[in-house]
Amino acid sequence: MPEPHVESAPPRAVDRRVSPARIAVVQCDARVGVDNHEENIERGLALAGRAADAGATLIVLPELCATGYAFATRAEAYAHAEEVPAGKTVRRWEAFARDRAVHLVAGLAERDGVRLYSSAVLVGPDGYIGHYRKTHLWNTEKLWFTPGDTGVPVFETTLGRVGLLVCWDIWFPEMPRLLALQGADVICSANNWVWTPPPVFDPSGRCMAVYLTMTAAHVNNVVIAAANRIGTDRDARFLGCSLIAGTNGWPIGEIAGPDEERILTADVDVVDSRSAPIWNGLNDLVRDRRTDLYHTMLGYTQGRAFPR
Incomplete structure (x- = not known):
């Protein structure tokens, strides 16, 4: 498989950042199947490693990047799931974050007793920080997963305050708003955005999820790093379009295409969102x-x- 292009936003002419960070979103594929689990993890970490090589300090991988998405039965979903943070996948992510001195957000199927959740995990240089269980479930996810019960947490990190969302959550404006109200500096959105009935893209090539992410960043004055996946997983097709939206809502750099494995990076002032922008007098x-x-x-x- 060819190595993905690492796209960086052009540097600003004047750099006044007081809390600099380089954010990376990784757009990649994953395949369902227990036999594919190790390959999914290895590929995700290899791409995260490329992002770290490019200077990223906060890296976001897609929803369910460890397991693939299109489970056929609840029993199959259960076979893919692990405890958090005790499971081996989170331990692998922790080891990577420690070794590369970065913060990493990534998605997996979580098992808690007999309940299953689509969860996003946050780890850092000192290990496990916390996780978020997806609140709003899409389509057949409702057959396997339980709606999240973690609330809408914001985690204190050495970079700043980090909030987590998963995929369909961005369609509900209350979610990024609640994170912003709690002082989130950056929202990391781990996604498996799928193709929906047409039109999927507008004439500019942007999908609805892109506009929702941009709007949420704009109206809440917060950076949103949205990582989506690509490819197909049984009967599910995914549409890419990963992006990093700045506090003004506009993408910092490019929006990834629908079919390409891609790493996007952006240099941000993490605490920029703490100063509310005045639009005019x-x-x-x-x-x-x-x-x-x-x-x-x-x-x-x-x-x-x-x-x-």
């Missing part, structure tokens, strides 16, 4: 929110854990 997205009206209908509260 009077308007600001965060300050203009009328939570005094919204909370009575939507359950929102007026307080927030971290000021911006």
Whole structure:
């Protein structure tokens, strides 16, 4: 298999970053089947290694990158699943993060007793940090997995505050909003975005998931690193389009194509989101929110854990 192109965003003319990090999203394939498990892990870590070689300090792999996606039965899904963090896959990811001094986000099928979850795990140079269980399940995932019960956690790291989402979660604006309210500096979205009834792409080649990711970054003033997979897995086809959206919502660098194995990187100021942007002398997205009206209908509260 040819080595993927590592795409970096062009450097800014003036670098005023106060908490610099290089984020990488890895777009790759994975195959379902217990016999493919080792190859899936090895390929994911090889690509993560290339990202680390390019200077990445936060690397995001897709949802279920260790197991593949298209399970045929609950028993098959259960055979692929592991405990978190005690399972061997998380231990492999921990060893990689320690060895390369990076933070890594990656997805796997988690087993907790008889329950199964599609989970995203965060590890760092000091080992396991935490994980998030997918809240919103897509299509046949509802036959194997239990909706997540971890809430919407934000994890403190040496890089900054990291929030996690998985795939279909980005369609629900409450999810990135809740992470932003808790002070997330970066949201890592591990995805298995699939082809849906046409039109899948607009004339510019962008899919709906790209626009939802950009919008969530824009309205919440937060960086979102979204890693999707490619290829086919039994009857499922995946559409790529991985990207890193800046706090203004626009992609930093390119958006990956639908069929290419790719590593995208972007240099960011991790704590940039802590300063709310003023759009003009009077308007600001965060300050203009009328939570005094919204909370009575939507359950929102007026307080927030971290000021911006």
